[in-house]
Amino acid sequence: MQLMCELVQKYNVPGPRYTSYPTVPYWNTDSFSGKKWNSSVLKAFGESSEEGISVYIHLPFCESMCTFCGCHKRITKRHEVETPYIGSVLKEWELYVDLLGTRPKIKELHLGGGTPTFFSPDNLKMLMTGIARLSKKTEDIDFSFEGHPNNTTKEHLQALYDVGFRRVCFGVQDYNLTVQRAINRIQPFENVKNVTEWAREIGYTSVGHDIIYGLPFQYCSDVENTIARTNALKPDRIAFYSYAHVPWLKGNGQRGYKESDLPTSIEKKAQYELGKRMLADFGYKDVGMDHFALPTDSLYKALENGTLHRNFMGYTPSKTKLMIGLGVSSISDSWYGFAQNVKNVEEYENLVSHGVIPIFRGHILNTEDEILRRHILNIMCQFETTWEPLEEQIVDFEEIVANLSELKNDGLVETSDKKIKVTAKGRPFVRNISMAFDLQMQRNKPDTRIFSMTV
Structure with missing residues (x-):
């Protein structure tokens, strides 16, 4: 226990979560253009049209501010914003379908936010009907919200079930009322119980719960209570996240409490270790950073068969080369490049209405980027990676191995000829391990306050 506390103190530093590589702060936006982005989209689609694409739709509206949230959102109680926003999303989808030159097959689709259920059932159904109208019909889909x-x-x-959704994730965070008041998310257990049971009654095959540790006024006893009550409902997946405290990036949303109200890094680590141990005792398998699943769930099966993938939607059971992000602030991934939409709702709706794909920044990957991205994905999804001799002509793997020397000395990774493997002890530090591959970050030496702490 003492050794683990020392490791936490040593490695609890600001670092990326690696939903992409390069991470957003290191995108080469100067050489990016809409023309280059469109070309990368067509290249990816041409190579994988039969495989299908992923679609992420960002629905940014919330009726109230949850102060733990770092997502892009618009706080309003005016539900008349729903219809014009959906119209803009469908227009953006039409612009992408026109670019592709054919209706694509959608393999995976996720509604995120904001609060997707801010929108009425009828409007959500209208959104999905519009998406389906310009895509190929298929039974092989993974729709979630x-x-x-x-x-x-x-x-x-x-x-949503009627239009193909079979997976849903509910934000639980914590059941302690003091914590809920601090994060402005008063949410009784009965509400979570109701929606979980309704989803199963209707026929959803995967129900997930999100839990956060490291919240203001939160103690190990709160984490223990939350996970015990969660286990009573037995969700198929559990995301057990560390609270990312970056109020200097998120405006006043994370200013509702003092720094001294937050658990220390050692207390957070104790909360994580307790939660992880309880989840294992309750039959949940450690899938990847922050994620746990029952052995029957597709996410764990993907880890076992080597198809687990990570992108801007988090961990997914399978990889698609092309992911299109629709809606304000959404990020798209063509495998050869990234592009992010504008962050202002009015600007987004205006650009789309004029027939413009509403991106404002992006990055086209070079050969080194593509190689490093593959290895970081392997570390994040499979906890090991191996490189080929030809890759050594482009990437300095000796530098990467040197970057891992301290982690190796502490027993967090094992290295052998052209192979790196994360140990069981090293899994909580997978972000730190991935940082050793992040040559973009090491060259640019950024203000690390742009990232949350790794533990």
Whole structure:
């Protein structure tokens, strides 16, 4: 225990979560253009049209501010914003379909936010009907959405089930009322119980719960209570996240409490170790950074068969080469490049109405980027990676191995000829291990306050 505490103190530093490589702060935006982005999209689609594409749709509206949240959102109680925003999303989708020159096959689709269930069941159904109208029909789909237990109704669940959704994730965070008041998310257990049971009654095959540790006024006893109550509902997946405290990036949203109200890094580590141990005792398997699943869930099966993937939607059971992000602030991934949409709702709607794909920045990967991305993905998804001799002509793997020397001395990684493997002890530090591959970050030496702490 003492050794683990020392490791936490040593490695608890700001670092990326590696939903992409290069990470957003190191995109080469100067050489990026809409023309280059469109070319990368067509290249990816041409190579994988039969495989299908992924679609992420960002629905940014929330009725109130949850102060733990780092997502891009618009706080409003005016539900008349729903219809014009959906119209813009469908227009953006039409612009991409026109670019592709054919209706694509969608393999995976996720509704995120904001609060997707801010939108009425009818409007969500209208959104999905519009998406389906310009895509190929297929039975091989993975449709999922994020549901707020306080405003997700049985009608929401049924409407989305009717258009193909079989997976839902509910934000739980913590059941302690003091913690809930601090993060402005008063959410009784009964609300979570209701939506979980409704989803199963309707026929959803995977129900997930999100839990956060490291929240203000949160103690190990709170984590223990939350996970015990969560286990009573037995969700198929559990995301057990560390709270990312970056109020200097998120405006006033994370200013509702003092730094001294937060657990220390050692207390956070104790919360994580307790939660991880409880989840294992309850039959959940460690899938990847922050994620746990029952052995019957597709996410764990993907880890076992080597198809687990990570992108801007988090961990997914399978990889698609092309992921299109629709909606304000969404990020798209063509495998050869990234592009992010504008972050202002009015600007987004205006650009789309004029027939412009509403991106404002991006990055086209060079050969080194592509190689490093593959290895970081392997570390994040499979906890090991191996490189080929030809790659050594482009990437300085001796530098990477040198970067890992301290981690190796501490027993967090094992290295052999052209292979790196994360040990069981090293899994909580997988972000630190991935940072050893992040040559972009090491060259640019940024203000690390742009990242949350790794533990």
